[in-house]
Amino acid sequence: MNNNILLSEERYNRFKAGHPAGFIEAFANHYYDIADLILSDERLNSPFVFDIDDAIEGLNMLDAMRNSSESNTWVEVNK
Structure with a gap:
């Protein structure tokens, strides 16, 4: 394109x-x-347009960010 x-x-x-x-x-x-x-x-x-895999990856990243913020530590992003 x-x-x-x-x-x-x-x-x-x-x-x-x-x-x-x-x-x-x-x-x-x-x-x-x-x-x-x-x-x-x-x-x-x-x-x-993103697919479901991209959406799940983004949600996992946001979840890791929240967990990191709550624990004040680095959190690995689940794949």
């Missing part, structure tokens, strides 16, 4: 970088990408 073509899409250029509304636009674009993936025939093949 050519990122230069992708970044020239109007939906990625509605606000200037750093504009507070850009945060909301980022979520709108993310939800658009998820819907696009669901409606396409290329399921589980999008560089913009």
Whole structure:
């Protein structure tokens, strides 16, 4: 995929970088990408939407961060 073509899409250029509304636009674009993936025939093949393994890895990292904060020690991330 050519990122230069992708970044020239109007939906990625509605606000200037750093504009507070850009945060909301980022979520709108993310939800658009998820819907696009669901409606396409290329399921589980999008560089913009994470799969369940990525989600579980992120949750494990957040759990380790919480445990580390509570125990005030380094905690290994479960895989």
